[in-house]
Amino acid sequence: MAKTMWNAVVAAGAVAVVTAMTAAPAGAATGGVSYSQVSVNGGKPIVIGVQEVVSVPVTFRMSTTRTWDWQPLFSLYRGKLGSPESDTLYSAFGASDHACPTKGRGSCVIDDGVLDIDPRYTIEGNGYAGTWKSSAELSLPGGDSVFTDLNHPVQVQRATRVTVNAAPEPVVTGKTITVTGKVTRANWETHSYQGYAGRTVSLQFKADGASSYTTVKKVTSGSTGSLKTTVKAAKSGTWRWNYYGNSTSGAKASTGDHVIVWSGVRVMHAR
Template sequence: MRATTRLALLGTSVALVATAIGATAAQAADGGAGDITIDKVVVNGGKPVVVGTTNVVSAKVSVTASDDSGIAETTYISAFGPNPNFAQVWYDQGQITCVKASATTSTCSGTLTFDPQAATGFVGNSAAGTWNLGTLVSANDFDYIHKDAATTFQVQHNSTLTVNASPTPVKKGKAITVTGKLSLANWDDHKYHGDANQSVKLQFRKKGSNTYTTLKTIRSDAAGNLKTTVTASTDGYFRYSFAGTPTIAPVTTAGDFVHVR
């Protein structure tokens, strides 16, 4: 369920009056009046927002808008995710700062926060996926523009990955066993759990080289465990690399050195 948004003229400014319904925040269809434009929207520097199990994650948002009368300070920013989850920044609580680039253009910035242990807003594993960034910006001549999805961005589970290559030292031509585990942050119980059936690359870097090459791709088992064997040929470093998914952040281990005699 989505909540509704009302626009009200208060003195010399346009104010956003947000009424939450259930666990959601306010949001309305696209609309506006006048020739005001939204020129650019950036969330978290263009990178996905990656959230672990305990720490609150902050994501800076900037909205650049233009109007022939100049941009007023009455800007509202909200983000809505799946199921629905939300985060918001309010202009009337001093959480948004607008900086003039010229007489007609300003960039308004605020910070969205994502708390994996929150009771409302960003809640549970259903929050992973594509989020919409909505904004309402007003001008000094009372023009305003509202975008329900001015841009989209990804919110991802943090992931961890381990590697262990053994034995070392090992004779040339003998088997090297490379084990590891891929885990992801669970926002329902705030613990890390093994991530099953994910494709992970085993990579090798020869001693003295700066470049890793992929030897093979394997899948994690039901508990997130990884295990494979390779034939020992020369000294070097083994690592696992997970490319990530739209809902899970990528991760790559450091190299684990094996000496070949």
């Protein structure tokens, strides 16, 4: 199904700007418009890296007594809705053409909306991580618009990365395994990943044949985000680091590193 995209930001460094209107809670009518059943990213935080465009699923229901020209445009904002000084966070928003007929009236449901966020052009700094408000704009005939605060907060987080290496491989039962790694976080000002110091990261193990990981110990990352600890080899399985995130940084687990543990006993065959 084709989607119609609005307000695409294509110029380098460009930021979409909200220029109007009046704020009201979701469910309350602003200029004869109300919204309900709002869902953004399935209720999960929006985690953004340094280059990749993030496409966020958005759904909502609109009811209105007004006649509109275009489907409602969803966006994230901070500050006062309608103020030129407010920040907005989106590159484009689109939904299927059939969702709300042009020049319609009454109610419509946008159930496949997509909010695109390009960190290269729409994020001005690391301070953009945190809680954002959500709004919808309904375009009316004659160039007017009605902006409504949806009263639906959304958490935006900087992406993290975690690596792992367990050695030696293989290892004899009872010997020491050294597990290293690194946790880094997206820097939206330099557009690179940098070491994330002072983070509590869980070392986890999944034995061969097991269905889930178990936390073995917790380690604090060093000044460059480095991780290092030792464990005793007991059985073959997979090791990983798992960072659970915080209000401004996304959760992330490393890939697993499998280590074979053997007894070290050689069987001599008679000739």
